[in-house]
Amino acid sequence: MIRTVQASDIGRVRTVNEDSVWIGATRHGYTLGIIADGMGGHLAGDTASRLALETVRDILDQLQPDLPEAELKEALTAAIMEANNTVHREAQSDEKFHNMGTTIVAALLKGSAGYIGHIGDSRAYLIQNGEAKQLTEDHTLVNELFKNGQISLEELDNHPRRNVLTRALGTDTVVSADLASVTLAIGELLLLCSDGLSNYVSQEHLGKVAGINEISLEERAERLLQLALLAGGSDNISVAMLEHQGEAAVPETKEWER
Secondary structure, three states, rough: OEEEEEEEEEOOOOOOOOOEEEEEEEEOEEEEEHHHHHHEEOHHHHHHHHHHHHHHHHHHOOOOOOOOOHHHHHHHHHHHHHHHHHHHHHHOOHHHHOOOOOOOOEEEEEEEEEEEEEEOOOOEEEEEEEEEEOOOOOOOOHHHHOHHHHHOHHOEEEEEEEEEEOOOOOOOOOOOEEEEEEEOOOOOEEEEHHHHHOOOOHHHHHHHHHOOOOOOOOHHHHHHHHHHHHHOOOOOOEEEEEEEEOOOOOEEEEEEEO
């Protein structure tokens, strides 16, 4: 069974939650998790993330049962591309939405295997035995500087321009998404989050907390939100978790927003 949970918190500073998060089962039993972190200021960021999430969710909810893996990958890619078109059209149609955009990270699973698609710096981690392995690569200026050897690993987390994206959904007519395959063994967990969590909670602590099998997924999600809040909470915080708990991989979902 795939157990899932989602949680989101506005944080201690922001007046609007520009994150959108959804996780659950499609009508034909695929497990789908999506987090989008909007940008563009009050209303615009909220609108961008909501439109992106709703577009991807609505398209993938129409998927026919028992598709082969290759078609799942194509479907996830196509849904994200259509979300880009939707957000970009809305941004062009109304001055108050000018330059709005959003990150997105989405997981689509058939049973315990599937694909992750992402644009921006919202992340996916695989949690194994209390350790977190980052599955996505941030589309940010500082990550490019790091890959080119211009800044050190230590500078990566504290650089003043660490939130500058090199790729976002909805800001341009054409964008590409990174796709990666993922398979969950029994006891493993897929964690999706916005940078309001990953910027304030270390990878080590993400793995330790998300991997506490003795407590519920809801408690683990709550602890992660609290860690980000205690570290300052200056951004919206969102998390979605998908855990393979054995037997038939049928999705079961809990959710809340604070």
